[in-house]
Amino acid sequence: MNKTYLISFICIVVAIVVIINGSSDVSTYSTFADATKTAEEVKVTGELNLDEDIVYQPDIDPNVFSFHMIDKNGESKKVIMKQSKPQDFERSESIVVTGEIMDDVFVADEILMKCPSKYKDDEIRIRAES
Template identity: 40%
Template sequence: MKKIHIVAIGMIAVAIFILSRMAGDMSSYATFDQAEVSGKKVKIAGELVKEKEMVYKPEEDPNEFRFYLRDTDGKEHRVLLLRAKPQDFELAEQIVLTGRMKGDEFVATDYLTKCPSKYKDEEVFLKEKKS
């Protein structure tokens, strides 16, 4: 077998490995019910339940923030985020959490927030101006 064939087979094997590892990250969002059943690490999209308490005590543990999230099915669950409370967290339109269920609590190790656009007011102004 020529050297070029060995290198090509090696590159194909590496590409297959990388794609198989990335496939898990490209999955769709789960709900709390699906997270309970699977027991695996999942991504859950939802909105902050502003009527319920948020607990962040940085003097006790700066990497522990508790709040309630409503998933896309409308089910609410308590969440433990193992990170500091994000700035302007209450303003988020949508929150995506990565974690798993532990008992009756969703333990998240990572998050992504979608905040309102600072350009939204400008868009409304421009639309009104055109009319």
């Protein structure tokens, strides 16, 4: 058999295997409602609920902080985060948490935040006043 064809064939097989295998690692964003239904880890997007307290007490346990998050369906749920509180957390525009629901609380082990971009039109005015 022609080696070129053999190699091409192997490449295609490998590519298919990689794509099938790799795509199982990919998922879409969920909501708290989805998270309640599954026992697996999910990623939930939403924003910080500023009406509720953000609790971080590093003097008691530096590895835990908790807050409330509103998902894209508008459901607000308490989130317990198992790491120290990221800087500028209060200023985040949107949040992605990875974790699972335990006893009606979303226990997260990873967090990604999107913060407002550094330069905004009103930035100069604020600076000048201060």
